[in-house]
Amino acid sequence: MPANRFNGFTNYGVGIGLRAPHYEHILARKPVCDWFEIISENYMIDGGRPLHILDQILEQYRVVQHGVSMYFGSAEKANREHLLRLKALVRRTKTPWVSDHLCWGSVDGRYTHDLLPMPYTFEAARLTAQKIREVRDFLEVPVVVENVSSYAEFHISEMTEWEFLNEVVERADCGILLDVNNIYVSSQNHNFDPFTYVNSVPAERVAQMHIAGHSKYRKYILDTHDHPVIDPVWKLYDRAIQRIGHTATLLEWDDRIPSFDEVHKEARKANKFLASASLAAAV
Amino acid sequence: MKLRALQRRMARAVMAPLTRKERMRRLAVDGRPMAQLAAQIIKPNDRLTSFERLEIYNRQYWFRVLDGFSEDFPGLRAVLGDRRFEAVARAYLTACPSRSFTMRNLGSRLEPWLRKHPEHALGRLELALDMVRLEWAEIEAFDGSAESSLRPEDLAGADPSKLRLRLQPYIHLLDLRYPVDDLLLAIKHDAGTDVASNAFNERQRRKKVSAVARLKPAAVYLAVHRVDFFVYFRRLEREEFAILRALQKGRTLDRSIEIGFRSSPIPVSERAEHAAAWFQNWSSLGWFVSAEGSSR
Numbered sequence: 001m002p003a004n005r006f007n008g009f010t011n012y013g014v015g016i017g018l019r020a021p022h023y024e025h026i027l028a029r030k031p032v033c034d035w036f037e038i039i040s041e042n043y044m045i046d047g048g049r050p051l052h053i054l055d056q057i058l059e060q061y062r063v064v065q066h067g068v069s070m071y072f073g074s075a076e077k078a079n080r081e082h083l084l085r086l087k088a089l090v091r092r093t094k095t096p097w098v099s100d101h102l103c104w105g106s107v108d109g110r111y112t113h114d115l116l117p118m119p120y121t122f123e124a125a126r127l128t129a130q131k132i133r134e135v136r137d138f139l140e141v142p143v144v145v146e147n148v149s150s151y152a153e154f155h156i157s158e159m160t161e162w163e164f165l166n167e168v169v170e171r172a173d174c175g176i177l178l179d180v181n182n183i184y185v186s187s188q189n190h191n192f193d194p195f196t197y198v199n200s201v202p203a204e205r206v207a208q209m210h211i212a213g214h215s216k217y218r219k220y221i222l223d224t225h226d227h228p229v230i231d232p233v234w235k236l237y238d239r240a241i242q243r244i245g246h247t248a249t250l251l252e253w254d255d256r257i258p259s260f261d262e263v264h265k266e267a268r269k270a271n272k273f274l275a276s277a278s279l280a281a282a283v
Numbered sequence: 284m285k286l287r288a289l290q291r292r293m294a295r296a297v298m299a300p301l302t303r304k305e306r307m308r309r310l311a312v313d314g315r316p317m318a319q320l321a322a323q324i325i326k327p328n329d330r331l332t333s334f335e336r337l338e339i340y341n342r343q344y345w346f347r348v349l350d351g352f353s354e355d356f357p358g359l360r361a362v363l364g365d366r367r368f369e370a371v372a373r374a375y376l377t378a379c380p381s382r383s384f385t386m387r388n389l390g391s392r393l394e395p396w397l398r399k400h401p402e403h404a405l406g407r408l409e410l411a412l413d414m415v416r417l418e419w420a421e422i423e424a425f426d427g428s429a430e431s432s433l434r435p436e437d438l439a440g441a442d443p444s445k446l447r448l449r450l451q452p453y454i455h456l457l458d459l460r461y462p463v464d465d466l467l468l469a470i471k472h473d474a475g476t477d478v479a480s481n482a483f484n485e486r487q488r489r490k491k492v493s494a495v496a497r498l499k500p501a502a503v504y505l506a507v508h509r510v511d512f513f514v515y516f517r518r519l520e521r522e523e524f525a526i527l528r529a530l531q532k533g534r535t536l537d538r539s540i541e542i543g544f545r546s547s548p549i550p551v552s553e554r555a556e557h558a559a560a561w562f563q564n565w566s567s568l569g570w571f572v573s574a575e576g577s578s579r
Contacts, residue, residue, distance in 0.1 A: 041385045046428035047453065049512035069384040075287035082384045107287070107294045111381040112344050113351075116293065124286050152336040153326045156284055191328065219330040220339065 002246045006142050006175025007207035008096030012062065012248035013274065016267045019253070022260040023053050033264060035062040037250045040098070041069055044085035054093070063093045064208070064248075066177075067100035069111065070135060072145060073118045073128045074104040078135055087139050097142040097207055099177040102128070102168060117150035120157035120164035129171030136174065144175035144207040149185035149214075149223035161186065162200040175207035178244075180236045181229065181252075185214050185221045194236050203244040211237055211270060212252040226255035228266050237270065241277040249274065289324060296320060297340045300377050305345070307338035348376050351386045355422060356393075357474065358414040358467040362407060371403045387426070390419055409500070413459045417467060417516075420455035420507040424514045427453030432569035443536040448571045450531050451508070456524060459503040464516040510568065522547050523561050527570075 003009045015035035018026075025031070036057060043054050057063060067086065070078065090098060103115040118124050136143040147165055159167065169176055178201060180194075187194035211234075213227030229237075229251070241247065251267035284292075296317065302308055311317050321333035328336070352372045353360065360368040379392045394415050397404065404411040429451055438446070504524035506517045519527070526543030534542065544554050565571065 044385065045387070045426040048426035048429075048509070050426060052512050073286075075285075075290055079384055104290055106384075107290045109382050110294065110298070111384060112294060112297055113347055113381060113386055114297070114340065114344055116290075116297070116340065119286065119289055121286070127286060151339040152333075153328075154289065154324055155326055156289065156324075189328075219335075222339075 004175070004204065004207065006097065006144055006205060007248060008142055010096045010248065011246075012064070012208075014267050014270045015062075015064070015248070015250045016263050017066075017250065017252050017254065018054075018057060018063070019257055021257050022263070025260040027053070027056055029260075030060060031260060031264065033061060035064060035248070035250075037064050037066045037252075038093070040065045040067040040086055040089055040100075043092075044082075044089055051092075058093060063095060064250075065089065065093055065095040065098045066146075067098065068115070069105060069113065070100040071105045072100060072102060072131050072135070073124060074106050074131075075127065076107065076109070078131060078138075079106075083135065083138050090139055090141050095141065097144055097175065098139060099144045099146055099208065101148050102145040102165060103148045115148045117148065117152055117154075118164065119154040120159045120161060122158060122167070125164060125167040125171060129168050129174075132168070132172035132174050136172075142175060142207070143172075144177045145169065145172075146177035146179050146210065147182050147186075149179075149182040149189075149221075151189055151220055151222075153190055160192070161190075162197045166200065166202060169202065169205050174205075176201060176205045177208045177210060178206050178240060178247075179210035179212070180240055181210065181212040181214060181233050182223060184233045184236055185223045188221045195239055198236060198240045198243065201240075201243075206240075206244045206247055208248045208250065209237070209240065209244075210250055210252055211267075224255055225252045229269070234269070234273070238273045241273045242280070245281055246274050246278050284324070292320065292324060293337075293340075296337055297344045298377075298380055299341065300373055301342065301345050305342060307334065307341040345373075345376075348381065348386070348389060349373070351389050352376060355390050356415070356418050357470050358418050358463065359411060361466060361470050362411050362414050362463075363404065367403070367405060371397075374400070374403060387422065390415075390422070394419065410461045410463065413457075413461045413463045414467070416457055417459070417463050417505070417507070420457055421467075421514050424453045424455055424507045424509055427451075427509075429453055429509070430572040433566070433571040433573055435566065437573065441536075443540075446536040447533055448530050448536060449533075449573070450527065450570055451572055453509050454531075454570060455507040456519075456528050456531065457503075457505045457507065458524060459505060460500045462501055462503050464503065464505055464518070468516070506570075508568065508570065520557075520561075522549065522557070526558070526561070527565070 003011045013034040015033060015037055018036040018038045043050055045051065101115050103118060105112045105114050105116050132143055132145060145168065183194045183197045187197065211229050212225045213229055215222045215224040215226065249270045251263065253263045296311065299308060299312060307317060309317055311320055318334040321337040325333040325336050327333045349372055363371060375393055375396050379396055381389055394412060397412060397415060401408045504519040504521055506519055506527065508515055508517060522543045526539045529539035529542040540558055549557055
């Protein structure tokens, strides 16, 4: 699904997350990179160096916004100041779509700054979808939601995670940012087949994909974004690309960040899978 | 259970303080067993109990906010020492959890909180407060808004008795009782030094920190400002500080200068020369913006 209404009918290739340790390299060397993903909250500020750097990046590269604290699944209303600042940034970056997570993280105005898992209930799906619609209408740009990795499941859940994802995106009529690393992490933590998840996602709604590394502990896996992508995740990505087609793909590397070249090299491994998907589509 | 009720219950557990060994507490704030609360909302699996699954989130929450807080206040850590700083961080974040979508604002309520809880500063309250004010001003100056600076010709012919000059929104004026700017610069200098031995680096840091921390109180007037997107601390004369603060409060130029030189030891005959030099300096730093201007 190379271009669709959920990614603004764009056809982006492989990108990486824009991170502060790489600013100097990018501005000095101007490496070829198809696009950058920014963490919206890092630039929802009044001024200063981060915005100055962003403006320079915008002159030369395509940038897509990815948020971490809209909390579509929180029972409370969206924060007004957050929305206003996010919209100002959307206008600045001209991002073709905005993504954030299918999760919650705040309650009664208190923020955990975490991506907490949803209870997979119809009530939660309805409220979450309503909020996604409100945010999209306010921002006037396509909104896509990302599946999170999780370490807990709730007794009150009435469906599987992928059924919940489908329920939400259908109700909200929004796109999906499919994070195959998160699917893998959750599958290990909750004992399900990750391929069942990938095979259940509505391909026509996938606007973007994420790949990343994680950390394995004795009894669970943590989504730490501090390692290269492991083979089982690449296999899952391969399957997703076969189903969905050539899709904008981004490597997340947020901790113990290596050089720009190393991160970019790891991201570009995705090209092999994208090329075979394109070839298959052409045949 | 409704969504909001579940989220309230889980958030209370996730944000509850950890034990000294950084594990989830056995009892919730209301005295009920945490294992029981966890079991009511979270399923166990074949490797982890409900308690252990909830504990992952509880620990992640604290590791995240403590990391963020530590990054923002290295100077306060130096003033209080590692153990006391950790205790302050945990007590403050328990009392004042984040109310912002961004972690940048984690420390926004630290100064008033510390004033209300002086026992946490162990006799170093004034020094600790000065450092907190400086470090928060640095955060604000880093990403505060900037407006177009006034040019000299913008002021041509202006009547000083009516002229009101505004300062750049990112500028923060601080009157301090300790030279904490020196201390913070020493800490940052050492943190930026790429020395092969961490132990050596740590010894140097402690040596320098303790030396500066022993300094006697001394009135310091400071402007925390930006040049080319980097934050700087600029020491000011008392009169400079008073003039700038009066301007910041919206006083006219005439009135601000009058306030600035009130009970000043600078001879009246030399004041015009001083003021002219200061204004030239402030203008060259682009500190003034028009009174009508508006940020954002």
